[in-house]
Amino acid sequence: MHPATTSSAKRATDVIVASIALLVTAPVIAVAALLIRATSPGPIVFRQPRVGLDGEHFEMLKLRSMTVDGDDGPHRDYSIHKLVDPDAAPTANGTFKLDDPRVTSIGRLLRRTSIDELPQLVNVLRGEMSLVGPRPMLDWEFEHVRGVHRERVATRPGITGLWQVEGRSRLSTLEMLDLDVTYIDTWRPGLDLRILARTPCALLSR
Numbered sequence: 001m002h003p004a005t006t007s008s009a010k011r012a013t014d015v016i017v018a019s020i021a022l023l024v025t026a027p028v029i030a031v032a033a034l035l036i037r038a039t040s041p042g043p044i045v046f047r048q049p050r051v052g053l054d055g056e057h058f059e060m061l062k063l064r065s066m067t068v069d070g071d072d073g074p075h076r077d078y079s080i081h082k083l084v085d086p087d088a089a090p091t092a093n094g095t096f097k098l099d100d101p102r103v104t105s106i107g108r109l110l111r112r113t114s115i116d117e118l119p120q121l122v123n124v125l126r127g128e129m130s131l132v133g134p135r136p137m138l139d140w141e142f143e144h145v146r147g148v149h150r151e152r153v154a155t156r157p158g159i160t161g162l163w164q165v166e167g168r169s170r171l172s173t174l175e176m177l178d179l180d181v182t183y184i185d186t187w188r189p190g191l192d193l194r195i196l197a198r199t200p201c202a203l204l205s206r
Contacts, residue, residue, distance in 0.1 A: 002154040002155045002184060002187070003187060004130075004133070004155040004156075004184065004187040005053060005154070005155045005156060007189070009189055010130065010189075010192060011127075013131070013192060013193070014124050014125075014130050014131050015124075015125060017131055017196070018121045018124040018125050018131060019125065021118075021121050022118075022121045022122070022125075025118050025121075028115060028118070029063070029115075029118050029119070032063050032106075032110060032115050032116075032118075033063070035106045036063060036064055036104075036106060036107075036110075039104060039105070039106050040064070040067060040068075040104045040106065040107075041068065042064060042067070042068035043064060043068075044063065044064060045061055045062070045063065045064065045119055046061070046062045046063065046064040046065070046066070047059045047060070047061060048060050048062070048138070049138075049139065050136035050137065050138060050157065051136060051137050051138070051139060051141075051142045051153060051157075052128055052129070052136055052153070052156065052157055053153060053154075053155065053156045053157070054153055054154075055142075055153050057139070058123070058128040058129075058136075059128075060120060060123060060128075060129070060136055061119035061120055061122055061123055062116050062117060062119055062120065063110055063115065063116040063118065063119060064107070064116075065103055065104060065106070065107025065108070065110050065111050065116045066100070066102040066103050066104065066107055067102050067104060113203070114203055117159055120159050121159070124159065127156075128156070129156055129157050129158060129159065130155070130156040130157070130158045130159075130192075131158060131159055131160065131192065131196060132158040132159075132160055132161055132183075132191075132192040132195045132196060133155050133156050133157050133158025133161055133183070134152040134153075134155070134157055134158065134161055134180035134183065134184070135157060135158065135161060135180075136157035137152075145177070148181055149177040149178075149180070149181060151181055151184055152177070152180045152181065152184065154184055155184055155187070160195060160196065160199045160202075161179070161180065161183060161195065162179045162180070162182060162183040162195060163175070163176040163179035163180065164195075164199065164202055165195055165198040165199055165201075165202045166179055
């Protein structure tokens with residue numbers, strides 16, 4: 001098992017920071033929940049199976065940003081294309097995300113500010129995720145990951161990570177996957193704190 005997974009210091013940091021972050025952001029989550037309920041029918045929290053540590057599945061939590069029962073075909077095809085052809089350059093607007101018609105107007109705001117990710121702090125407290133690590137993939141995404149990049153499940157997935165602070169959507173898919181592996185290979189105490197410290201700036205610079 002990878003040292004980042006067995007480190008008691010990393011787990012302690014996860015629990016302490018996630019607990020404080022949940023308390024601090026509770027009012028933001030509450031307002032977002034009211035806006036979701038008022039503008040779109042369906043649940044407030046979106047639950048989705050993701051691939052976690054050692055390939056085990058867990059239920060990742062997000063604030064719902066899309067309409068219910070929308071067609072995910074175009075998004076799936078687009079994502080698979082980027083994984084099959086990871087050297088593809090970023091699109092003109094610097095993002096790999098398709099302009100998904102399922103995303104609601106409130107959902108776009110939640111995604112742009114990453115407020116929709118806040119419920120994953122609960123995943124961190126449960127021990128299913130870490131504050132820092134590779135982003136958890138969907139099953140059908142991970143099926144198309146090859147070679148050394150499959151090592152990304154050697155540690156718990158994270159809310160933020162190395163590629164998020166090194167370039168976010170300006171990077172190609174291959175560069176993102178490479179940085180996930182670099183994080184795993186070079187993890188040491190203190191790296192997570194540096195990534196966490198840089199994450200707010202990365203969000204603000206979007």
